[in-house]
Amino acid sequence: xxxxxxxxxxxxxxxxxxxxxxxxxxxxxxxxxxxxxxxxxxxxxxxxxxxxxxxxxxxxxxxxxxxxxxxxxxxxxxxxxxxxxxxxxxxxxxxxxxxxxxxxxxxxxxxxxxxxxxxxxxxxxxxxxxxxxxxxxxxxxxxxxxxxxxxxxxxxxxxxxxxxxxxxxxxxxxxxxxxxxxxxxxxxxxxxxxxxxxxxxxxxxxxxxxxxxxxxxxxxxxxxxxxxxxxxxxxxxxxx
Amino acid sequence: xxxxxxxxxxxxxxxxxxxxxxxxxxxxxxxxxxxxxxxxxxxxxxxxxxxxxxxxxxxxxxxxxxxxxxxxxxxxxxxxxxxxxxxxxxxxxxxxxxxxxxxxxxxxxxxxxxxxxxxxxxxxxxxxxxxxxxxxxxxxxxxxxxxxxxxxxxxxxxxxxxxxxxxxxxxxxxxxxxxxxxxxxxxxxxxxxxxxxxxxxxxxxxxxxxxxxxxxxxxxxxxxxxxxxxxxxxxxxxxxxxxxxxxxxxxxxxxxxxxxx
Numbered sequence: 234x235x236x237x238x239x240x241x242x243x244x245x246x247x248x249x250x251x252x253x254x255x256x257x258x259x260x261x262x263x264x265x266x267x268x269x270x271x272x273x274x275x276x277x278x279x280x281x282x283x284x285x286x287x288x289x290x291x292x293x294x295x296x297x298x299x300x301x302x303x304x305x306x307x308x309x310x311x312x313x314x315x316x317x318x319x320x321x322x323x324x325x326x327x328x329x330x331x332x333x334x335x336x337x338x339x340x341x342x343x344x345x346x347x348x349x350x351x352x353x354x355x356x357x358x359x360x361x362x363x364x365x366x367x368x369x370x371x372x373x374x375x376x377x378x379x380x381x382x383x384x385x386x387x388x389x390x391x392x393x394x395x396x397x398x399x400x401x402x403x404x405x406x407x408x409x410x411x412x413x414x415x416x417x418x419x420x421x422x423x424x425x426x427x428x429x430x431x432x433x434x435x436x437x438x439x440x441x442x443x444x445x446x447x448x449x450x451x452x453x454x455x456x457x458x459x460x461x462x463x464x465x466x467x468x469x470x471x472x473x
Numbered sequence: 474x475x476x477x478x479x480x481x482x483x484x485x486x487x488x489x490x491x492x493x494x495x496x497x498x499x500x501x502x503x504x505x506x507x508x509x510x511x512x513x514x515x516x517x518x519x520x521x522x523x524x525x526x527x528x529x530x531x532x533x534x535x536x537x538x539x540x541x542x543x544x545x546x547x548x549x550x551x552x553x554x555x556x557x558x559x560x561x562x563x564x565x566x567x568x569x570x571x572x573x574x575x576x577x578x579x580x581x582x583x584x585x586x587x588x589x590x591x592x593x594x595x596x597x598x599x600x601x602x603x604x605x606x607x608x609x610x611x612x613x614x615x616x617x618x619x620x621x622x623x624x625x626x627x628x629x630x631x632x633x634x635x636x637x638x639x640x641x642x643x644x645x646x647x648x649x650x651x652x653x654x655x656x657x658x659x660x661x662x663x664x665x666x667x668x669x670x671x672x673x674x675x676x677x678x679x680x681x682x683x684x685x686x687x688x689x690x691x692x693x694x695x696x697x698x699x700x701x702x703x704x705x706x707x708x709x710x711x712x713x714x715x716x717x718x719x720x721x722x723x724x725x726x727x728x729x730x731x732x733x734x
Contacts, residue, residue, distance in 0.1 A: 286625050305629050311622040314725045315644045327640070328630045356724050376630070 235259035235297065236380070236412055237283065242292035243437070244278055252278045254437035256292070265406060265413045265448060267423035267430045269469060275438025276416040280305075280382050283414060301380050301412075304373030308385040310365035312357040318344060318368045319353040325376035336375075343371040346405065363394035370398075374405065381406070381413045387422070396453070399425055403449050420469060424462045425449050432465075434472045442468035509694035514701070517694035525683065525695075529702050532665055532679035535593065536710070539600030540661040546601070547608030547657075548650065555616035555642060556634065572606040576664060580671040592672050596679075599671075600664030604657040611653035615646025648726050651718040658710040666703065680706075 238259040244252045252275040260266050268276045281287050282294060284305055304325075312321045323340035331339070341353055347367040357365055366386060373381060387395040403426060406413050417423050423430045426449050432442040444464055451458040491511045497503070498510040505513055518525065550568070554561035580599050587595035619641045627637050669681030680699045687695040722729045 281625070284625075284629050286629060303629065305626055307622045307626075309622065311620065311626060313623065313641070313644065315647070317724075324627075324640070325630045328627060328632045328636055358725055 236262045236264075236301075237297070238293075238295045239279070239282075240293045240295060242279075242282060242289045242294065244275070244282065244287070244290050251437040253282075253289075253439070255439050258431055258440050258443070260412060260414060262297075262412055263410055265403075265415065265426055265428045267415045267417055267427040268433055269417055269420070269423045269430050269465065270433030270438070270472070271418060271435050274433045274435035276418075276433055277384050279433075279438065280384050280414065280416050284382055302376055302378045303380045303382060304376060304378035306366075306369055306373050306381070306383045306386045308388050310357065310362075310369040312365060312368055312372075314357050317354045317356055318349060318360070318371075321357070321368055322371040322375050324372055329376070339377075340371070340375045343375040344368070346374065347371040347401065363390055363398065366390060366398065370402070370405075374409075377409075378411060381411050383413065383415045385416055385418065388418070395422070400450055402426070420462055420466045424458065424465045425451055425453070430465050430468075432468045432472050441472040444468055506691045506693050509697060513694045514697040517692065518698040518701070521695055521698065525680075525698060525702060528678060528680045528683045528699065529706065532662070532669070532681070532703070533706060535596045535600055535665040535668070535679060536658075536661045536706075539597045539665060540604055540658060542597065542601040543604035543608055543657055543661065544654070547605050547653075548612050550609050551612035551616055551646070552638065554613050555638070561613070568606060568609055571602065576603050577667055577671060580668055584672055589672075596665060596668040596672065599668035600661050603664030603667075604661040607653040607656045607660065608650065611649045612646050615649030616642045618649070619645045648722060648728065651714070651721065655711060655714045655718070658714050659707055662703070662707050662710060 236259075239256055242256040243254050246252055256275070256279060258266075268279060270276055278287070282289055284303060285294075285300060313324070319337065319340050322343050323336045326336040326339060341350075344350065344353060344367075347370055349364065349367055349371065352360065352364065352368075357368070360368065370386070387398055390398070399422065402413070405411065413426075415423070415426060424446060427446055428448045430444045430446065431440050432444070433439065434441045446461050446465075447457070451461070495510045495512060498508060509517070550564070554565070576599060579602070583599055583602075584592070584595045587598060616638075619637075623641055624637065627641060632640070665679065666681040669679045670685065673682075673685065680703050683699040684696050687693070687699065719729055
Protein backbone atom coordinates (compact mmCIF):
# COMPACT_ATOMS: atom_id res chain seq x y z
CA UNK A 234 0.00 0.00 0.00
CA UNK A 235 1.13 3.51 -0.74
CA UNK A 236 2.32 5.91 1.91
CA UNK A 237 -0.33 8.37 0.81
CA UNK A 238 -3.29 8.26 -1.58
CA UNK A 239 -5.50 11.12 -2.73
CA UNK A 240 -8.88 9.86 -3.95
CA UNK A 241 -11.00 12.15 -6.09
CA UNK A 242 -10.15 15.15 -3.96
CA UNK A 243 -11.98 18.41 -4.64
CA UNK A 244 -11.54 21.84 -3.09
CA UNK A 245 -13.39 25.06 -3.70
CA UNK A 246 -12.20 28.37 -2.28
CA UNK A 247 -14.45 30.73 -0.35
CA UNK A 248 -14.73 32.99 -3.40
CA UNK A 249 -16.24 30.10 -5.39
CA UNK A 250 -13.17 29.26 -7.49
CA UNK A 251 -12.80 25.53 -7.97
CA UNK A 252 -9.15 24.91 -7.11
CA UNK A 253 -9.08 21.12 -7.39
CA UNK A 254 -11.50 18.67 -8.91
CA UNK A 255 -11.16 14.90 -8.89
CA UNK A 256 -7.49 14.95 -7.97
CA UNK A 257 -6.18 11.41 -7.54
CA UNK A 258 -2.65 10.15 -7.12
CA UNK A 259 -0.59 8.12 -4.73
CA UNK A 260 2.91 8.45 -3.37
CA UNK A 261 5.08 5.55 -2.26
CA UNK A 262 7.59 5.50 0.53
CA UNK A 263 10.88 6.95 -0.72
CA UNK A 264 9.32 8.50 -3.84
CA UNK A 265 10.45 11.87 -5.11
CA UNK A 266 7.28 13.16 -6.76
CA UNK A 267 6.99 16.48 -8.53
CA UNK A 268 3.69 18.24 -9.09
CA UNK A 269 4.27 20.23 -12.26
CA UNK A 270 1.90 22.74 -13.74
CA UNK A 271 1.31 26.38 -14.58
CA UNK A 272 0.61 29.00 -11.92
CA UNK A 273 -2.85 28.72 -10.44
CA UNK A 274 -3.35 25.02 -11.18
CA UNK A 275 -3.87 24.15 -7.52
CA UNK A 276 -0.45 22.63 -6.84
CA UNK A 277 0.01 24.57 -3.63
CA UNK A 278 -3.54 23.77 -2.56
CA UNK A 279 -2.83 20.07 -3.05
CA UNK A 280 0.28 20.40 -0.88
CA UNK A 281 -1.59 22.18 1.90
CA UNK A 282 -4.26 19.48 1.80
CA UNK A 283 -1.58 16.83 2.25
CA UNK A 284 -0.08 18.84 5.12
CA UNK A 285 -3.49 18.87 6.79
CA UNK A 286 -3.57 22.67 6.84
CA UNK A 287 -6.86 22.64 4.93
CA UNK A 288 -9.50 19.94 4.54
CA UNK A 289 -10.92 18.76 1.18
CA UNK A 290 -14.54 19.55 0.32
CA UNK A 291 -14.92 16.00 -0.98
CA UNK A 292 -12.74 12.98 -1.59
CA UNK A 293 -10.17 11.55 0.82
CA UNK A 294 -6.54 11.90 1.73
CA UNK A 295 -5.65 8.40 2.91
CA UNK A 296 -2.48 7.57 4.84
CA UNK A 297 -0.91 4.14 5.11
CA UNK A 298 -0.96 4.46 8.89
CA UNK A 299 -0.99 8.13 9.86
CA UNK A 300 0.77 11.18 8.52
CA UNK A 301 4.47 10.70 9.29
CA UNK A 302 6.63 13.48 10.71
CA UNK A 303 6.31 16.15 8.03
CA UNK A 304 8.47 19.09 7.05
CA UNK A 305 7.25 22.00 4.92
CA UNK A 306 9.34 24.37 2.83
CA UNK A 307 7.74 27.42 1.22
CA UNK A 308 8.75 29.42 -1.83
CA UNK A 309 9.93 32.16 0.51
CA UNK A 310 12.39 31.17 3.25
CA UNK A 311 9.72 32.19 5.81
CA UNK A 312 12.19 32.68 8.65
CA UNK A 313 11.62 34.58 11.87
CA UNK A 314 13.59 37.81 11.26
CA UNK A 315 14.08 38.39 15.00
CA UNK A 316 15.79 35.02 15.54
CA UNK A 317 19.23 33.77 14.46
CA UNK A 318 19.72 30.81 12.14
CA UNK A 319 20.05 28.29 14.98
CA UNK A 320 16.83 29.45 16.67
CA UNK A 321 15.03 29.38 13.33
CA UNK A 322 16.19 25.84 12.60
CA UNK A 323 15.22 24.79 16.13
CA UNK A 324 11.61 26.00 15.80
CA UNK A 325 9.91 22.62 15.20
CA UNK A 326 11.84 21.15 18.13
CA UNK A 327 10.94 24.05 20.42
CA UNK A 328 7.29 23.63 19.51
CA UNK A 329 7.51 19.96 20.48
CA UNK A 330 9.19 20.86 23.79
CA UNK A 331 12.46 19.11 22.96
CA UNK A 332 14.97 20.10 25.70
CA UNK A 333 17.02 23.15 24.73
CA UNK A 334 20.42 21.40 24.70
CA UNK A 335 19.25 18.55 22.49
CA UNK A 336 17.35 21.01 20.29
CA UNK A 337 20.48 23.11 19.80
CA UNK A 338 22.52 20.03 18.86
CA UNK A 339 19.98 18.80 16.34
CA UNK A 340 19.42 22.25 14.83
CA UNK A 341 23.19 22.82 14.55
CA UNK A 342 23.58 19.41 12.89
CA UNK A 343 20.81 20.26 10.41
CA UNK A 344 22.48 23.59 9.60
CA UNK A 345 25.81 21.80 9.16
CA UNK A 346 24.23 19.37 6.69
CA UNK A 347 23.02 22.36 4.68
CA UNK A 348 26.57 23.75 4.65
CA UNK A 349 25.88 26.48 7.19
CA UNK A 350 28.36 25.62 9.96
CA UNK A 351 29.57 28.85 11.50
CA UNK A 352 26.39 30.74 10.61
CA UNK A 353 24.39 29.59 13.66
CA UNK A 354 24.18 33.06 15.18
CA UNK A 355 23.63 34.94 11.89
CA UNK A 356 20.32 36.72 11.51
CA UNK A 357 18.27 36.17 8.33
CA UNK A 358 18.95 39.75 7.22
CA UNK A 359 22.67 38.93 7.11
CA UNK A 360 22.24 35.91 4.82
CA UNK A 361 21.90 35.66 1.04
CA UNK A 362 18.72 34.32 -0.59
CA UNK A 363 20.27 30.88 -1.09
CA UNK A 364 21.54 30.72 2.49
CA UNK A 365 18.14 31.70 3.84
CA UNK A 366 16.59 28.89 1.84
CA UNK A 367 19.20 26.54 3.31
CA UNK A 368 18.18 27.61 6.82
CA UNK A 369 14.56 26.98 5.84
CA UNK A 370 15.43 23.43 4.68
CA UNK A 371 17.56 22.88 7.80
CA UNK A 372 14.51 23.82 9.88
CA UNK A 373 12.48 21.19 8.02
CA UNK A 374 15.26 18.60 8.55
CA UNK A 375 15.66 19.34 12.26
CA UNK A 376 12.45 17.51 13.09
CA UNK A 377 13.78 14.40 11.25
CA UNK A 378 10.87 14.26 8.79
CA UNK A 379 9.85 11.17 6.87
CA UNK A 380 7.88 13.32 4.44
CA UNK A 381 9.01 16.64 3.00
CA UNK A 382 6.50 18.94 1.30
CA UNK A 383 8.12 21.65 -0.80
CA UNK A 384 6.20 24.46 -2.49
CA UNK A 385 8.37 25.90 -5.30
CA UNK A 386 11.23 26.25 -2.81
CA UNK A 387 13.91 27.35 -5.28
CA UNK A 388 11.79 29.44 -7.65
CA UNK A 389 13.22 32.74 -6.44
CA UNK A 390 16.88 31.67 -6.63
CA UNK A 391 19.41 32.08 -9.40
CA UNK A 392 20.21 29.11 -11.64
CA UNK A 393 23.56 28.19 -10.07
CA UNK A 394 22.34 28.37 -6.47
CA UNK A 395 19.31 26.39 -7.53
CA UNK A 396 21.40 23.63 -9.13
CA UNK A 397 23.50 23.30 -5.97
CA UNK A 398 20.44 23.06 -3.76
CA UNK A 399 18.88 20.47 -6.10
CA UNK A 400 21.89 18.17 -5.65
CA UNK A 401 21.97 18.70 -1.88
CA UNK A 402 18.26 17.95 -1.62
CA UNK A 403 18.57 14.72 -3.62
CA UNK A 404 21.44 13.52 -1.45
CA UNK A 405 19.58 14.32 1.76
CA UNK A 406 16.37 12.63 0.67
CA UNK A 407 18.30 9.50 -0.30
CA UNK A 408 20.44 9.33 2.86
CA UNK A 409 17.50 9.78 5.21
CA UNK A 410 14.93 7.88 3.17
CA UNK A 411 12.68 10.94 3.01
CA UNK A 412 9.67 10.91 0.74
CA UNK A 413 9.46 14.25 -1.09
CA UNK A 414 6.48 15.91 -2.75
CA UNK A 415 7.86 18.83 -4.70
CA UNK A 416 5.73 21.51 -6.32
CA UNK A 417 7.37 23.34 -9.22
CA UNK A 418 6.65 25.03 -12.52
CA UNK A 419 10.09 24.25 -13.90
CA UNK A 420 10.34 21.40 -16.42
CA UNK A 421 14.08 21.13 -15.91
CA UNK A 422 13.88 20.98 -12.15
CA UNK A 423 11.14 18.36 -12.11
CA UNK A 424 13.02 16.20 -14.62
CA UNK A 425 16.24 16.52 -12.65
CA UNK A 426 14.85 15.67 -9.23
CA UNK A 427 11.94 13.32 -9.62
CA UNK A 428 11.33 9.64 -9.83
CA UNK A 429 7.83 10.60 -10.98
CA UNK A 430 6.39 13.79 -12.43
CA UNK A 431 2.65 14.43 -12.11
CA UNK A 432 1.50 17.00 -14.63
CA UNK A 433 -1.44 19.11 -13.52
CA UNK A 434 -3.91 21.09 -15.61
CA UNK A 435 -5.29 24.39 -14.37
CA UNK A 436 -8.78 25.35 -13.12
CA UNK A 437 -9.83 23.05 -11.73
CA UNK A 438 -6.59 21.21 -11.00
CA UNK A 439 -6.30 17.53 -11.75
CA UNK A 440 -3.59 15.13 -12.96
CA UNK A 441 -3.36 14.89 -16.74
CA UNK A 442 -0.17 12.89 -17.15
CA UNK A 443 2.23 10.81 -15.11
CA UNK A 444 5.81 10.32 -16.19
CA UNK A 445 8.19 7.83 -14.55
CA UNK A 446 11.83 8.87 -14.68
CA UNK A 447 15.23 7.57 -13.64
CA UNK A 448 15.86 9.11 -10.23
CA UNK A 449 18.44 11.94 -10.14
CA UNK A 450 21.05 13.27 -9.98
CA UNK A 451 21.79 13.47 -13.70
CA UNK A 452 24.48 14.83 -15.91
CA UNK A 453 22.78 18.06 -16.86
CA UNK A 454 24.42 18.07 -20.29
CA UNK A 455 23.69 14.43 -21.17
CA UNK A 456 21.46 13.25 -23.99
CA UNK A 457 19.41 11.16 -21.54
CA UNK A 458 18.59 14.16 -19.41
CA UNK A 459 17.64 16.19 -22.48
CA UNK A 460 15.25 13.41 -23.49
CA UNK A 461 13.74 13.24 -20.00
CA UNK A 462 13.15 17.00 -20.11
CA UNK A 463 11.58 16.68 -23.56
CA UNK A 464 9.15 14.03 -22.31
CA UNK A 465 8.10 16.19 -19.38
CA UNK A 466 7.79 19.30 -21.56
CA UNK A 467 5.64 17.43 -24.10
CA UNK A 468 3.26 16.24 -21.37
CA UNK A 469 3.02 19.76 -19.96
CA UNK A 470 2.22 21.27 -23.38
CA UNK A 471 -0.42 18.64 -23.97
CA UNK A 472 -2.10 19.50 -20.68
CA UNK A 473 -2.32 23.21 -21.47
CA UNK B 474 31.35 63.01 11.75
CA UNK B 475 27.77 63.23 10.50
CA UNK B 476 26.54 62.53 14.03
CA UNK B 477 28.59 65.52 15.24
CA UNK B 478 26.87 67.83 12.78
CA UNK B 479 23.47 66.41 13.73
CA UNK B 480 24.17 67.70 17.21
CA UNK B 481 26.20 70.80 16.35
CA UNK B 482 23.74 72.65 14.11
CA UNK B 483 20.69 72.42 16.37
CA UNK B 484 22.89 73.49 19.30
CA UNK B 485 24.22 76.51 17.37
CA UNK B 486 20.71 77.51 16.36
CA UNK B 487 19.58 77.25 19.99
CA UNK B 488 22.46 79.44 21.21
CA UNK B 489 21.78 82.01 18.50
CA UNK B 490 18.09 82.19 19.41
CA UNK B 491 18.90 82.56 23.13
CA UNK B 492 21.32 85.38 22.31
CA UNK B 493 18.73 87.14 20.15
CA UNK B 494 16.13 86.75 22.91
CA UNK B 495 18.49 88.20 25.54
CA UNK B 496 19.34 91.13 23.23
CA UNK B 497 15.70 91.96 22.34
CA UNK B 498 14.62 91.91 25.99
CA UNK B 499 17.52 94.22 26.94
CA UNK B 500 17.23 96.50 23.92
CA UNK B 501 13.48 97.03 24.16
CA UNK B 502 13.46 96.98 27.97
CA UNK B 503 10.69 94.39 28.12
CA UNK B 504 9.58 94.05 31.77
CA UNK B 505 10.45 90.76 33.46
CA UNK B 506 6.76 89.99 34.21
CA UNK B 507 6.02 89.95 30.45
CA UNK B 508 9.07 88.21 28.98
CA UNK B 509 12.07 87.43 31.17
CA UNK B 510 15.48 87.20 29.49
CA UNK B 511 17.26 83.80 29.44
CA UNK B 512 19.64 85.10 32.12
CA UNK B 513 16.67 85.92 34.38
CA UNK B 514 15.20 82.44 33.79
CA UNK B 515 18.54 80.86 34.69
CA UNK B 516 18.63 82.93 37.88
CA UNK B 517 15.06 81.90 38.77
CA UNK B 518 16.00 78.30 38.12
CA UNK B 519 18.97 78.55 40.46
CA UNK B 520 16.92 80.31 43.18
CA UNK B 521 14.13 77.70 43.08
CA UNK B 522 16.34 74.73 42.32
CA UNK B 523 15.21 72.46 45.18
CA UNK B 524 11.48 73.05 44.84
CA UNK B 525 11.61 72.76 41.04
CA UNK B 526 13.53 69.50 41.29
CA UNK B 527 11.02 68.09 43.80
CA UNK B 528 8.22 69.08 41.40
CA UNK B 529 10.08 67.47 38.51
CA UNK B 530 10.33 64.26 40.53
CA UNK B 531 6.61 64.37 41.35
CA UNK B 532 5.66 64.81 37.66
CA UNK B 533 8.17 62.17 36.59
CA UNK B 534 6.73 59.71 39.09
CA UNK B 535 3.15 60.23 37.87
CA UNK B 536 4.30 59.95 34.25
CA UNK B 537 6.32 56.77 34.74
CA UNK B 538 3.66 54.97 36.79
CA UNK B 539 0.96 56.00 34.30
CA UNK B 540 3.14 54.88 31.39
CA UNK B 541 3.75 51.46 32.93
CA UNK B 542 0.05 51.08 33.76
CA UNK B 543 -0.95 52.02 30.20
CA UNK B 544 1.66 49.64 28.78
CA UNK B 545 0.44 46.75 30.93
CA UNK B 546 -3.25 47.36 30.30
CA UNK B 547 -2.79 48.12 26.59
CA UNK B 548 -0.73 45.00 25.87
CA UNK B 549 -2.99 42.80 28.01
CA UNK B 550 -6.09 44.01 26.21
CA UNK B 551 -4.43 43.66 22.79
CA UNK B 552 -3.56 40.05 23.64
CA UNK B 553 -7.17 39.47 24.69
CA UNK B 554 -8.33 40.94 21.37
CA UNK B 555 -5.94 38.70 19.43
CA UNK B 556 -7.34 35.62 21.16
CA UNK B 557 -11.01 36.49 20.90
CA UNK B 558 -12.75 38.27 18.02
CA UNK B 559 -15.81 38.55 20.25
CA UNK B 560 -13.88 40.43 22.94
CA UNK B 561 -12.42 42.75 20.31
CA UNK B 562 -15.78 43.54 18.73
CA UNK B 563 -17.38 44.09 22.12
CA UNK B 564 -14.72 46.23 23.77
CA UNK B 565 -13.01 48.11 20.95
CA UNK B 566 -15.78 50.69 20.43
CA UNK B 567 -15.56 51.66 24.10
CA UNK B 568 -11.79 52.02 23.87
CA UNK B 569 -12.35 54.37 20.93
CA UNK B 570 -14.95 56.39 22.86
CA UNK B 571 -12.47 56.76 25.73
CA UNK B 572 -9.84 57.90 23.27
CA UNK B 573 -11.90 60.51 21.41
CA UNK B 574 -13.40 62.11 24.51
CA UNK B 575 -11.06 64.96 25.53
CA UNK B 576 -9.27 64.03 28.73
CA UNK B 577 -9.71 67.53 30.15
CA UNK B 578 -13.44 66.85 30.11
CA UNK B 579 -13.20 63.53 31.94
CA UNK B 580 -10.49 64.59 34.39
CA UNK B 581 -12.76 66.43 36.88
CA UNK B 582 -15.03 63.37 37.10
CA UNK B 583 -12.10 61.09 37.79
CA UNK B 584 -10.82 63.47 40.46
CA UNK B 585 -14.22 63.44 42.17
CA UNK B 586 -14.60 59.66 41.97
CA UNK B 587 -11.09 58.83 43.13
CA UNK B 588 -11.27 61.58 45.74
CA UNK B 589 -9.12 64.61 46.46
CA UNK B 590 -7.54 62.78 49.36
CA UNK B 591 -5.96 60.41 46.84
CA UNK B 592 -5.11 62.93 44.18
CA UNK B 593 -1.89 61.12 43.13
CA UNK B 594 -3.94 58.07 42.11
CA UNK B 595 -6.30 60.25 40.12
CA UNK B 596 -3.38 61.92 38.32
CA UNK B 597 -1.91 58.53 37.39
CA UNK B 598 -5.29 57.31 36.16
CA UNK B 599 -5.83 60.36 33.95
CA UNK B 600 -2.31 60.22 32.48
CA UNK B 601 -2.61 56.46 31.88
CA UNK B 602 -5.92 56.99 30.11
CA UNK B 603 -4.26 59.33 27.62
CA UNK B 604 -1.32 56.99 26.97
CA UNK B 605 -3.36 53.80 26.76
CA UNK B 606 -4.97 53.95 23.32
CA UNK B 607 -1.96 54.10 20.98
CA UNK B 608 -0.49 51.11 22.81
CA UNK B 609 -3.72 49.13 22.48
CA UNK B 610 -4.29 50.00 18.86
CA UNK B 611 -0.73 49.45 17.63
CA UNK B 612 -0.19 46.24 19.57
CA UNK B 613 -3.50 44.87 18.30
CA UNK B 614 -2.40 45.62 14.74
CA UNK B 615 1.03 44.07 15.38
CA UNK B 616 -0.38 40.84 16.82
CA UNK B 617 -2.52 40.46 13.69
CA UNK B 618 0.39 41.09 11.32
CA UNK B 619 2.11 37.74 11.80
CA UNK B 620 3.47 36.10 8.65
CA UNK B 621 0.75 33.78 7.37
CA UNK B 622 3.16 31.10 6.15
CA UNK B 623 4.95 31.02 9.52
CA UNK B 624 1.57 30.69 11.19
CA UNK B 625 0.70 27.70 8.98
CA UNK B 626 4.14 26.19 9.56
CA UNK B 627 3.68 26.41 13.32
CA UNK B 628 0.23 24.83 13.05
CA UNK B 629 1.74 22.02 10.97
CA UNK B 630 4.16 21.35 13.82
CA UNK B 631 1.25 21.22 16.26
CA UNK B 632 1.86 24.59 17.96
CA UNK B 633 -0.60 25.59 20.66
CA UNK B 634 -2.31 29.00 20.75
CA UNK B 635 0.04 30.01 23.51
CA UNK B 636 3.13 28.98 21.49
CA UNK B 637 1.88 30.90 18.45
CA UNK B 638 1.27 33.96 20.62
CA UNK B 639 4.63 33.78 22.36
CA UNK B 640 6.87 32.73 19.47
CA UNK B 641 5.21 34.47 16.52
CA UNK B 642 2.59 37.08 17.33
CA UNK B 643 4.35 38.88 20.18
CA UNK B 644 7.74 39.19 18.41
CA UNK B 645 5.90 40.44 15.30
CA UNK B 646 4.13 43.05 17.43
CA UNK B 647 7.29 44.36 19.13
CA UNK B 648 8.18 47.01 16.49
CA UNK B 649 4.55 48.18 16.44
CA UNK B 650 4.52 48.37 20.24
CA UNK B 651 7.80 50.29 20.35
CA UNK B 652 6.45 52.81 17.86
CA UNK B 653 3.41 53.27 20.07
CA UNK B 654 5.56 53.65 23.20
CA UNK B 655 7.36 56.69 21.76
CA UNK B 656 3.97 58.35 21.30
CA UNK B 657 2.59 57.07 24.61
CA UNK B 658 5.60 58.33 26.59
CA UNK B 659 4.93 61.88 25.47
CA UNK B 660 1.19 61.45 25.97
CA UNK B 661 1.68 60.21 29.54
CA UNK B 662 3.61 63.38 30.33
CA UNK B 663 0.95 65.55 28.68
CA UNK B 664 -1.71 63.62 30.60
CA UNK B 665 0.12 64.14 33.89
CA UNK B 666 0.41 67.90 33.27
CA UNK B 667 -3.22 68.26 32.18
CA UNK B 668 -4.33 66.30 35.24
CA UNK B 669 -2.32 68.58 37.53
CA UNK B 670 -3.84 71.64 35.90
CA UNK B 671 -7.33 70.24 36.45
CA UNK B 672 -6.56 69.16 40.01
CA UNK B 673 -5.35 72.69 40.57
CA UNK B 674 -5.51 73.49 44.28
CA UNK B 675 -2.57 73.01 46.63
CA UNK B 676 -2.88 69.19 46.64
CA UNK B 677 -0.72 68.82 43.53
CA UNK B 678 3.05 69.20 43.74
CA UNK B 679 4.22 68.66 40.15
CA UNK B 680 5.68 71.00 37.56
CA UNK B 681 2.27 71.99 36.20
CA UNK B 682 1.27 73.22 39.63
CA UNK B 683 4.56 75.12 39.85
CA UNK B 684 3.61 76.87 36.58
CA UNK B 685 0.12 77.80 37.85
CA UNK B 686 1.48 79.02 41.15
CA UNK B 687 4.26 81.08 39.55
CA UNK B 688 1.75 82.50 37.06
CA UNK B 689 -0.56 83.58 39.86
CA UNK B 690 2.35 85.36 41.54
CA UNK B 691 3.56 86.87 38.25
CA UNK B 692 6.91 85.06 38.66
CA UNK B 693 7.19 84.61 34.91
CA UNK B 694 10.87 83.62 35.03
CA UNK B 695 10.06 80.70 37.37
CA UNK B 696 7.23 79.74 35.00
CA UNK B 697 9.71 79.56 32.15
CA UNK B 698 12.12 77.53 34.27
CA UNK B 699 9.39 74.97 35.04
CA UNK B 700 8.36 74.93 31.37
CA UNK B 701 11.95 74.28 30.35
CA UNK B 702 12.16 71.36 32.77
CA UNK B 703 8.97 69.90 31.27
CA UNK B 704 10.48 70.12 27.79
CA UNK B 705 13.70 68.49 28.98
CA UNK B 706 11.70 65.73 30.65
CA UNK B 707 9.68 65.12 27.48
CA UNK B 708 12.79 64.94 25.31
CA UNK B 709 14.50 62.61 27.82
CA UNK B 710 11.53 60.22 27.79
CA UNK B 711 11.53 60.21 23.99
CA UNK B 712 15.29 59.62 23.84
CA UNK B 713 15.11 56.78 26.38
CA UNK B 714 12.34 55.05 24.43
CA UNK B 715 14.21 55.53 21.15
CA UNK B 716 17.26 53.92 22.75
CA UNK B 717 15.13 51.01 23.94
CA UNK B 718 13.76 50.63 20.41
CA UNK B 719 17.23 50.55 18.93
CA UNK B 720 18.43 48.05 21.52
CA UNK B 721 15.55 45.63 20.93
CA UNK B 722 15.47 45.86 17.13
CA UNK B 723 19.17 46.32 16.34
CA UNK B 724 19.68 42.82 14.94
CA UNK B 725 16.76 42.41 12.67
CA UNK B 726 14.38 45.23 11.94
CA UNK B 727 14.52 47.20 8.71
CA UNK B 728 14.04 50.48 10.57
CA UNK B 729 17.35 50.11 12.42
CA UNK B 730 19.53 48.35 9.86
CA UNK B 731 21.60 50.33 7.44
CA UNK B 732 20.84 49.76 3.76
CA UNK B 733 23.33 47.79 1.71
CA UNK B 734 24.11 45.18 4.33
